[in-house]
Amino acid sequence: xxxxxxxxxxxxxxxxxxxxxxxxxxxxxxxxxxxxxxxxxxxxxxxxxxxxxxxxxxxxxxxxxxxxxxxxxxxxxxxxxxxxxxxxxxxxxxxxxxxxxxxxxxxxxxxxxxxxxxxxxxxxxxxxxxxxxxxxxxxxxxxxxxxxxxxxxxxxxxxxxxxxxxxxxxxxxxxxxxxxxxxxxxxxxxxxxxxxxxxxxxxxxxxxxxxxxxxxxxxxxxxxxxxxxxxxxxxxxxxxxxxxxxxxxxxxxxxxxxxxxxxxxxxxxxxxxxxxxxxxxxxxxxxxxxxxxxxxxxxxxxxxxxxxxxxxxxxxxxxxxxxxxxxxxxxxxxxxxxxxxxxxxxxxxxxxxxxxxxxxxxxxxxxxxxxxxxxxxxxxxxxxxxxxxxxxxxxxxxxxxxxxxxxxxxxxxxxxxxxxxxxxxxxxxxxxxxxxxxxxxxxxxxxxxxxxxxxxxxx
Numbered sequence: 001x002x003x004x005x006x007x008x009x010x011x012x013x014x015x016x017x018x019x020x021x022x023x024x025x026x027x028x029x030x031x032x033x034x035x036x037x038x039x040x041x042x043x044x045x046x047x048x049x050x051x052x053x054x055x056x057x058x059x060x061x062x063x064x065x066x067x068x069x070x071x072x073x074x075x076x077x078x079x080x081x082x083x084x085x086x087x088x089x090x091x092x093x094x095x096x097x098x099x100x101x102x103x104x105x106x107x108x109x110x111x112x113x114x115x116x117x118x119x120x121x122x123x124x125x126x127x128x129x130x131x132x133x134x135x136x137x138x139x140x141x142x143x144x145x146x147x148x149x150x151x152x153x154x155x156x157x158x159x160x161x162x163x164x165x166x167x168x169x170x171x172x173x174x175x176x177x178x179x180x181x182x183x184x185x186x187x188x189x190x191x192x193x194x195x196x197x198x199x200x201x202x203x204x205x206x207x208x209x210x211x212x213x214x215x216x217x218x219x220x221x222x223x224x225x226x227x228x229x230x231x232x233x234x235x236x237x238x239x240x241x242x243x244x245x246x247x248x249x250x251x252x253x254x255x256x257x258x259x260x261x262x263x264x265x266x267x268x269x270x271x272x273x274x275x276x277x278x279x280x281x282x283x284x285x286x287x288x289x290x291x292x293x294x295x296x297x298x299x300x301x302x303x304x305x306x307x308x309x310x311x312x313x314x315x316x317x318x319x320x321x322x323x324x325x326x327x328x329x330x331x332x333x334x335x336x337x338x339x340x341x342x343x344x345x346x347x348x349x350x351x352x353x354x355x356x357x358x359x360x361x362x363x364x365x366x367x368x369x370x371x372x373x374x375x376x377x378x379x380x381x382x383x384x385x386x387x388x389x390x391x392x393x394x395x396x397x398x399x400x401x402x403x404x405x406x407x408x409x410x411x412x413x414x415x416x417x418x419x420x421x422x423x424x425x426x427x428x429x430x431x432x433x434x435x436x437x438x439x440x441x442x443x444x445x446x447x448x449x450x451x452x453x454x455x456x457x458x459x
Contacts, residue, residue: 001104001170002123004068004162008100009131011075011155012040014139018148025148026084035088038201043095045197045388046190051099052381053186053238055106057179060377061170064103068166071097072159079152102384106377109368111171115313115452118365122309125360126301141288179236186238188227193385195220200392239371239378248317248370249379251447252363253386255321255440259359260390261397262328262436266352268398269429270294270335272421274345280407280420283342293342297350301357308358309365316449317362324358325437325444331355332434336427359440360387366447398429 015036023033055063074094081087101124108120142151199217231237243249274290276282285293312320331352338344364383371379402421405428409420 001064001100001107001166002127004100004166005104005124006127006131007155007158007162008071008098009128010135010138011094011131011151012037013131013135014142014151014155015148016135016139018139018143018151021143021148022084022087026087028084032084032088034201036091038197039088039092040095040098041388041392042194042197042201043092044098045385045392046194047096048099048102048381048384048388049189049238049378050181050186050381051096052102052106052377052379053181055103055377056374057181059172060103060107060110061172063377064100064107064170065163065166067097067099067103068159068163069097070094071100072156072163075152075159076156079149079156081149098384099381102380103377105364105368105380107170109373109376114369117368118312118361119306119309121364121368122305122307122312122357122361125357125364126305128301128357128360182234182236182238185227185230185234188223188230189238192220192222192224192227193389195223197389197392200396239375239382243371243375243379244382246370248366248447251443252366252370253383254443255359255363256383256387257390257393258436258440258443259356259363260387261394262332262433262440263356264391264394265398265429265433265436266332266335266356266394268395269426269433270345270349272398272402273339273426274342276420280409281423283345285342289342293346294349294353296346297353300350300354304354305357305361308361312362312365313452316451317366318444318447318449320362321359321444321447322441324355324362325441326355327358328352328355328437329434332430332437335430339426355437359437369450397432401425401428401432 019033019036022036023029026033051063051067054066071094074090074092074097077093078087078090081090104124105121108124109117112120139151142148142154195216197220199213199220228241231239231241244253270293271290272282274283274285274293276284278284283290308320308324328351331348331350331354334348334351335345339348364380367379367383368376402425403419405422405425406419407422
């Protein structure tokens with residue numbers, strides 16, 4: 001399951017270096033080509049709770065394999081896209097497959113003894129950065145040497161191979177509760193989240209106050225509110241609202257949103273800063289070199305993920321969240337005061353990303369042990385959705401700051417209408433990321449701590 005999560009994160013980052021080439025090949029706009037990533041994010045976020053519910057109802061392994069089939073089909077189709085619209089549709093199909101992540105985390109809760117759940121979840125969580133760093137570097141080489149289509153072709157072959165491995169090695173586990181799924185309320189949630197994410201992804205292109213975006217935002221809020229009203233009246237809701245009110249579930253979901261904002265503020269700013277020309281205050285790196293700055297951090301995350309998981313079992317999730325957030329704050333502040341060279345950025349990224357993975361592991365474990373087994377996959381799907389929403393907010397905030405604090409560049413050096421962020425813009429982004437982690441620490445203080453023995457007796 002870690003290998004599947006690694007592949008998924010690798011593919012999703014591998015797409016990024018190919019976006020300029022794809023835009024050129026299809027002769028399309030930057031707004032439309034951005035849907036290559038937005039389509040996957042929106043569908044993946046909206047579908048995750050539904051796939052989790054189906055996993056709880058009809059078996060987690062079964063739905064894990066179904067999600068992997070969707071992902072494999074989407075990857076296979078994407079490599080043969082004749083148009084930008086076909087490619088976006090293929091990416092949306094891949095988005096359904098994103099549910100393998102929460103389903104994998106839920107399967108772990110069934111297969112592993114409780115003292116090993118957090119460690120195993122730590123390994124899955126560590127694949128996020130490892131796959132992302134590998135995707136940036138390998139993806140850049142593939143796009144440059146043999147074309148963006150082969151980024152998908154190679155991933156398709158790996159996906160097919162992994163599917164047959166998963167069929168063979170994953171234990172069947174629980175067959176599910178066989179409870180009927182209320183698709184009406186699920187559609188309300190999916191539509192509401194999709195419209196809210198649509199506002200966030202289209203705002204930079206359509207304008208934050210355009211009627212189009214404001215209508216999407218208002219509709220998203222109304223549909224999401226409708227979902228909670230409908231859920232309170234259903235005998236078999238997506239997830240009982242009383243379970244969402246559990247203190248540790250609330251803290252896990254809240255910290256998930258905040259950490260998603262902080263992490264993607266960092267990703268967006270570092271990627272932009274490292275590729276900004278030296279003459280304008282950046283490092284002037286190409287895509288490959290920019291991706292390599294995160295390589296040492298991935299090794300530390302690979303080692304740190306299981307270690308932090310073990311710490312969750314021994315001392316509880318609350319101290320680990322606080323420690324992880326403090327490490328992340330140090331990483332953000334290092335970017336403010338120490339980013340003048342590639343080596344500086346590499347060290348800063350290592351500290352910041354270790355902090356990030358140290359937060360993800362305890363909040364996932366908190367949701368896992370706080371919910372009844374029959375709703376764990378649904379709860380993890382919701383947590384994944386909320387972390388993705390935070391991840392969508394982060395780049396929006398970063399873009400807004402970079403557009404507000406720009407360099408005063410003499411005419412003729414850059415194209416008309418183009419602006420470049422100043423050093424102040426990057427400083428404010430990193431300060432904001434640190435402030436978000438301070439908020440995560442404050443919120444985590446409300447959590448009810450437990451060690452493995454306490455969690456075992458409580459269950």
